[in-house]
Amino acid sequence: MRRIYFLVPNISVTKKIVDELLLAKIEEKHIHVIAKRGTPLEDLPEASLLQKSDFIPAVEQGVALGGATGLLAGLVAVALPPASTVVAGGVLLATTLAGAGVGSWLGGMVGMNVGNRRIKEFEDAIEAGEFLVLADVAPERVDQIEALIKQHIPQVEVEKTEPRIPAFP
Template sequence: MRRIYFLAPDIKTTHKIVDELRREGIEDRHIHILAKRDTPLEDLPEASVLQKTDFLPALERGIVLGGSAGLLAGLAGLSYAGFVIAGGPILGIIIAGATIGSLMGGLAGMNSGNSRLHQFEAAIENGELLVLIDIPLDRIGEITEKIGKHHPTAEFEGIEPILPLKY
């Protein structure tokens, strides 16, 4: 799956784009709309916390950093213990560190906006709507062409290389 981005000039155009995507068989769970705060989206699928924030990248960083810190803590404990401890306690410390790190990283990521979407902030504040569409790689050309042909005021803004999760 890939995520493609379109900027639509207004809510009316966005409704038409979403209706066309639905006719093409794209489910609402693969369509995400970002708009200026307090914009009534009516029946449009609003972007969730996962799209609006850096939750997943921060979660991944937290796991790595927490696991590394747990490993260092386990090794430091070994040096002070003066004898060799079986792998179980060290593994437990690594897992505990990764768990705590992922929780802290995820919470920190929820408090910051999605870094991939910063380039669209000015357009969204000016009333445009950002349409994010998750589609299979082999349909990108087809969908992009249809939206461009039927909605010339919508601007194609690019493709996100790879989605982190399949949802």
Template sequence: MRRLYFLVPSVESAKAIVTELLLNHVPEEKIHVIAKEGTPLEDLPEARLRESSDLIPALERGAAIGGATGALAGLAAVALPGLGLVVGGGTVLALTALGGGVGAWASSLQGISTPNSQLTQFQDDIEKGQLLMLVDVPKDRIHEIEDMIKKHHPEADIAGTEPDKPVFP
């Protein structure tokens, strides 16, 4: 999946695009709209916290860092003379899991209160009244969806595509 970004000038334009996307088999849960606070979006699919904050990237980073820290702590516990034989590999696994969980929890608290870093480039346009549409589509449909928007909605500004993210950061 890749995320497409479109800036549109009005709620009416966004509604027309959403309708066309739905007719072209893009599920509603893959369409998200972000607008200036106070803009009535009516029945448009509003972006959730997951799309508008840095929750998911922060959660991933926290789990990775916390898990690595937990694994190192477990290995250090096993390496202690006399304690290592008693503690064993189960402790390493337990501390890795505990570290990953605590890291994910702690960093998600920060991430949920931080605006999505991918969206900062659009903040000025949103404040000026434009609506930002985020549309998640399979890689093989990117050009089809972009061409459809260009052809039927010249008022929409195709503002880019989110790059692929590696499986492991």
């Protein structure tokens, strides 16, 4: 899936965009709208905490960093005298998994409290009253969806297309 970002000037145009995306057979769960805090979105699909925060990238970084730290700790433990080569594989696996688990938990906790880095560049426009629409579409449909939106709503600018998004948020 690819995420397309549309910066939209007002709620009526935002509704038109969401309707166009739904008519193009983009499921509502793949459409997210971000607005200034306190702005009523009426029946528009609001972005969840996963889209608004850096939770997913922080968990990914935590797994990598925690796993590497756990592996290093396991190598140190194996190098110490009483460890045997039979137990060494188990020690390495256990410390790597434990490190990855702790790293992902801590990374997720930090990521929930940090705004999404990918939408940081849109903060000023959102605070000025504009709406950010995120649409998750199949890679082969990106050009089609962008053209469809621009054809019906020419004042909308496609701000950027994200190369990849996780499949589960």
